[in-house]
Amino acid sequence: MSGAAWITLVLVCGYVWGGALLLVTIAMRRERAKEGERTGPRER
Amino acid sequence: MSVAIGNGTGVTFSTRWAMLLAMLSMAVGTGNIWRFPRIAATNDGGTFLIPWAIFLLTWSVPLLICEFAMGKGTRRGPIGAFSALIGERFAWMGAWVALCTIFIMFYYGVVTGWCLRYFTAAVAGELPGAEPAALWTSYAESGWAVATLVLSLALAVVAVARGVRGIEAVTKVLMPVLLLLVLVLAVRAVTLPGAERGLAFLFTPDLSGLGDSRVWLEALTQNAWDTGAGWGLALTYAVYLRAREDTTINAFILGFGNNSVSLLAGIMVLCTVFSIRPDAASEIVGAGNTGLTFIWVPQLFAALPGGQLFMALFFLALFFAALTSLISMIELGVRALIDRGWTRGRALTLVTLMGLVAGVPSALSMAFFENQDNVWGVGLMLSGLFFAVGVLRYGVDRFRERFVNSAGSDLTIGRWWNAAIVLVAAEAVALLVWWFSQTLSAEGWRATLDPFRSWSLGTFLLQWGVLLALILAFNRGLAGPSRPAAAVGPAAVPGRPE
Numbered sequence: 001m002s003g004a005a006w007i008t009l010v011l012v013c014g015y016v017w018g019g020a021l022l023l024v025t026i027a028m029r030r031e032r033a034k035e036g037e038r039t040g041p042r043e044r
Numbered sequence: 045m046s047v048a049i050g051n052g053t054g055v056t057f058s059t060r061w062a063m064l065l066a067m068l069s070m071a072v073g074t075g076n077i078w079r080f081p082r083i084a085a086t087n088d089g090g091t092f093l094i095p096w097a098i099f100l101l102t103w104s105v106p107l108l109i110c111e112f113a114m115g116k117g118t119r120r121g122p123i124g125a126f127s128a129l130i131g132e133r134f135a136w137m138g139a140w141v142a143l144c145t146i147f148i149m150f151y152y153g154v155v156t157g158w159c160l161r162y163f164t165a166a167v168a169g170e171l172p173g174a175e176p177a178a179l180w181t182s183y184a185e186s187g188w189a190v191a192t193l194v195l196s197l198a199l200a201v202v203a204v205a206r207g208v209r210g211i212e213a214v215t216k217v218l219m220p221v222l223l224l225l226v227l228v229l230a231v232r233a234v235t236l237p238g239a240e241r242g243l244a245f246l247f248t249p250d251l252s253g254l255g256d257s258r259v260w261l262e263a264l265t266q267n268a269w270d271t272g273a274g275w276g277l278a279l280t281y282a283v284y285l286r287a288r289e290d291t292t293i294n295a296f297i298l299g300f301g302n303n304s305v306s307l308l309a310g311i312m313v314l315c316t317v318f319s320i321r322p323d324a325a326s327e328i329v330g331a332g333n334t335g336l337t338f339i340w341v342p343q344l345f346a347a348l349p350g351g352q353l354f355m356a357l358f359f360l361a362l363f364f365a366a367l368t369s370l371i372s373m374i375e376l377g378v379r380a381l382i383d384r385g386w387t388r389g390r391a392l393t394l395v396t397l398m399g400l401v402a403g404v405p406s407a408l409s410m411a412f413f414e415n416q417d418n419v420w421g422v423g424l425m426l427s428g429l430f431f432a433v434g435v436l437r438y439g440v441d442r443f444r445e446r447f448v449n450s451a452g453s454d455l456t457i458g459r460w461w462n463a464a465i466v467l468v469a470a471e472a473v474a475l476l477v478w479w480f481s482q483t484l485s486a487e488g489w490r491a492t493l494d495p496f497r498s499w500s501l502g503t504f505l506l507q508w509g510v511l512l513a514l515i516l517a518f519n520r521g522l523a524g525p526s527r528p529a530a531a532v533g534p535a536a537v538p539g540r541p542e
Contacts, residue, residue, distance in 0.1 A: 008247040016097065016303050020300040
């Protein structure tokens with residue numbers, strides 16, 4: 001594979017797969033925060 | 045626990061993840077697995093990926109945000125949503141969106157049946173056979189294709205009959221299995237000897253190719269096809285969003301998640317092709333969707349150690365992808381009738397019978413199938429345009445503030461989305477004008493106006509014209525009677541132009 005092919009592979013896969021993973025991570029964190037708001041602070 | 049939100053049933057997706065799996069199952073279909081690798085390969089691979097990545101953000105995601113917001117904001121299917129948003133005079137726009145997708149559903153049931161037949165053939169060891177095309181020749185256009193159409197519709201009906209919870213239960217199982225299958229097959233493909241030739245083909249860019257408008261056209265139509273943006277399907281599932289569900293990040297996840305599967309499928313198919321038959325690579329990817337999938341794929345897998353297992357997994361993945369997309373198309377039709385006061389049972393019976401009767405010609409004639417695939421596939425450009433026009437007429441700022449940046453939204457979107465919606469409209473118009481002019485210059489007036497060819501301007505204009513004339517003539521009937529205002533969420537959409 002040429003250098004240009006490697007660069008395209010990293011950029012395109014990073015953009016599409018990395019973007020999807022990043023977005024799912026953000027959604028998980030937001031969902032956890034919403035869940036916390038709904039249930040309120042837990043007593044120890 | 046579900047909350048009463050006025051979608052006619054009070055039932056919503058149980059969790060965000062269940063909703064996202066259902067949305068993804070709607071978007072991931074045969075367009076990802078058989079169309080993307082072929083289109084990428086015939087448009088210079090790496091060169092094609094650049095506009096494909098750009099259109100994800102300038103076509104698919106803005107339209108998906110629009111669909112999520114319209115479905116959640118109006119709690120109605122496409123016809124009711126357009127009526128509620130911009131007035132009953134524009135119900136025909138929603139009818140175009142809905143009917144275009146329903147016409148696709150008519151032949152998509154046939155495609156689902158093909159995938160099911162090939163899965164059973166792979167399991168039974170019938171593939172590839174002494175003559176590679178023998179099964180396809182004897183099966184396509186025969187009564188067996190009708191039988192598998194019936195079976196596919198029956199399986200989809202089981203899911204839709206139980207409503208959103210039935211859809212959720214099915215997609216929660218099928219979608220993770222589908223993702224796992226595609227991942228396993230992609231890993232298997234990149235570990236084959238010579239697979240790097242496939243990767244090099246897919247990822248080597250030729251920047252001079254970016255001057256070719258055809259590459260941009262193909263990248264846009266591929267995004268329209270495989271993300272499901274502009275089909276009205278995301279809108280239909282968004283009717284069942286929880287009251288405080290996010291819009292923007294979910295739409296982004298759907299677009300990026302869907303294209304992630306396409307990229308995996310591209311790697312899977314092209315690495316396999318270049319590893320096993322590098323000498324025939326251009327012939328294989330040029331064989332069309334059905335030629336590549338139903339004639340070449342069995343031969344390729346047969347050459348692999350353990351090929352029958354991987355062949356069965358490939359067709360199982362393809363069948364799951366097709367079935368879950370078929371489910372969403374049937375639900376769109378059912379939802380439109382429920383909005384008019386029908387019960388789910390009656391609506392499902394009518395939509396299924398229509399799918400069966402109107403699907404038979406496509407099952408028995410490849411020429412008819414290809415004609416319908418062309419006419420309604422390109423018709424999706426108009427659907428995307430109508431979504432953009434609907435938002436522009438309502439007022440993009442108002443739409444963004446009231447429907448997108450609403451309660452529960454995880455991310456507030458700014459004015460860039462206004463520009464993105466204008467761009468979607470411009471892209472749709474430019475694409476249609478460009479396509480018309482190319483067809484005219486390539487074939488001349490006489491040939492391209494012939495309405496009885498599978499691919500001609502004449503057949504497009506005739507069928508689109510008949511549909512538009514009918515929905516405009518019956519626009520008043522389309523708009524009502526609908527569910528009583530009290531049961532429709534935001535009863536009167538705020539700020540609607542009169």
